Amino acid sequence: MSDLARKLNVSKTTVSFILNGKAKEKRISESVVEKVMAEAAKLGYRPNQFAQSLRTGRTNIIGLMVEDISNPFYASIAKLIEEKVYQNGYKIVYCSTENDLKRGKEFLTMFNTLSVDGCIIAPTLGMEDDIRDMIGKGKSVVLFDRFFGNDGSDAVMVDNQGGMYQAVQHLADRGAKNIALIALALDDPEKEDRIIGFKKAVADLGLALHVYAMPFKGGYESYLQDIGEILRGNPALDAVVFGTNYLGIAGLEVINQMGLRIPDDIAMVSFDDHDLFRIHRPGITVVAQPIEAIAQTAIDTLMAKLRDPAQVHHAGEVITLLTSLIVRAST
């Protein structure tokens, strides 16, 4: 910038004003604006983002924290968010928590050190306080996938209870009597919406209750084994609902290995759509999350906060999107 200013015999101030689109506001003459713009273009001038950030405190970086970037659900969201974020002139730094509080906290620290302007977070359990701190420090934060009650943070959620209810209802309509739920419970199972929705539906319909709450485990193999034990130990089950796509995938693999026929021996529904569920013969009925809408809503909410800092401390708004039941041959 100094070079530019010197070459054109104007001050850095003037150059900076012009380059930042404040020429009008600062009432800089047309002729100066033109020659500065022309020379900047000619020299291919690019502002040093670190100097800018150092000076302004803003970084144009957004942090994205998901459970696992290699999970198609999160990968699809990340792709959509990436797209929209770049359109707004921001960059995105991401990380996978693996549902590990320690990792999650480390990344939060990284976000702070990096001075991200805002972040979109699928939080792990136990991050409540740290996230509240961030918001308190004026960071814009939008949660998705999981949130901590009405504690003031904005969140984009999905109607997990309703989606699960609908799945059970659907299975019951098809004649299922003994429907099992195999779902993740990081927290107290009583607090997991998908489990709550399942129990409510089963109670309303007067069916037997079969809930298997699984802790999060890194390994796919352990899911295979656990699900295998559940299914082998409960031959009376005539339908099973899986609470996440990877449980559904593991479940499908187990069912196939056991030689059970879907849906005759056992009907099946999984949360989250997936190529596998669509293409498998028989196709697997799923409770699909509105991925596009989740990404769009999260970005819109974040951008609104970024544009209007007054919003940062506003009471949190929780937007709940609806799931859709995609019925296929597995039910």
Next chain:
Amino acid sequence: MSDLARKLNVSKTTVSFILNGKAKEKRISESVVEKVMAEAAKLGYRPNQFAQSLRTGRTNIIGLMVEDISNPFYASIAKLIEEKVYQNGYKIVYCSTENDLKRGKEFLTMFNTLSVDGCIIAPTLGMEDDIRDMIGKGKSVVLFDRFFGNDGSDAVMVDNQGGMYQAVQHLADRGAKNIALIALALDDPEKEDRIIGFKKAVADLGLALHVYAMPFKGGYESYLQDIGEILRGNPALDAVVFGTNYLGIAGLEVINQMGLRIPDDIAMVSFDDHDLFRIHRPGITVVAQPIEAIAQTAIDTLMAKLRDPAQVHHAGEVITLLTSLIVRAST
């Protein structure tokens, strides 16, 4: 840092030396080191990365550019790279090119503006010159998935020709006579290794040549349609090889829709493993890429360059990893 220095009655210089682990080198007394470290910990001091970057020109940021972060192949690589990068104290900024040169170049500019220390790139066609420029400017760059001949850039590749050859050989061993290849050809098909490997194998085995080179298209739907036309138009085909996972997925969907039985009516192999291919009944034989090794090699190569700047301008080394044929019921 100034606060720290003032409070302890030492200079910023001393604090900086100590915090950067140069206490020994600068022969700073034990007692000063201790009190500085203690106070820094107490205050929860975190250096401002932007000031550091502004001063040193280093950013500890690595750019990761892939074709599509929501493609499981790239998502898995991204996950592994993410992990290893954080272990080394770097952050990672990523983007998806969609095989679009314009997008790719924009992101390259972004990497430059962001002053990434290095990047790992699955390049699009036409980025050769820009990448050479980056290397020329002293950036550490490692390519993977695709590279541009021996032009001096380091690359981690997979033996695409060999993997494809093996797939054809395997199909021929199982009695296939009319094997089709449906593969992406961004470039001249004559330059695509997977196509070359296929042609070589077919020629060596004296089989008929059926190659369908497809341009990259955003839409899954268009692949469904194109593949449908190919398969319907060539009933004599008894086997088909798909050049990427998403072509394989689309192909499988088409084959199922057409009611063809695998492998009796048509045998099938796809490049890249995928949950779908493993769990589908029948399981789909694949040419699997060594994802873990690709990620590890790319990171190791990049970190070596980052640690030893002398390496940056060294003649490029191309590391070629082997694929593995995972035989399942589709062949």
Next chain:
DNA sequence: CTGAAAGCGCTTACAG
């Protein structure tokens, strides 16, 4: 309408 100057928070060559 335009500019001189301070300062964001660091690192490091230089001096003692």
Next chain:
DNA sequence: CTGAAAGCGCTTACAG
């Protein structure tokens, strides 16, 4: 063994 000072490349309050 330690410190004063320059400077990285910007932005912006202030002055004219």
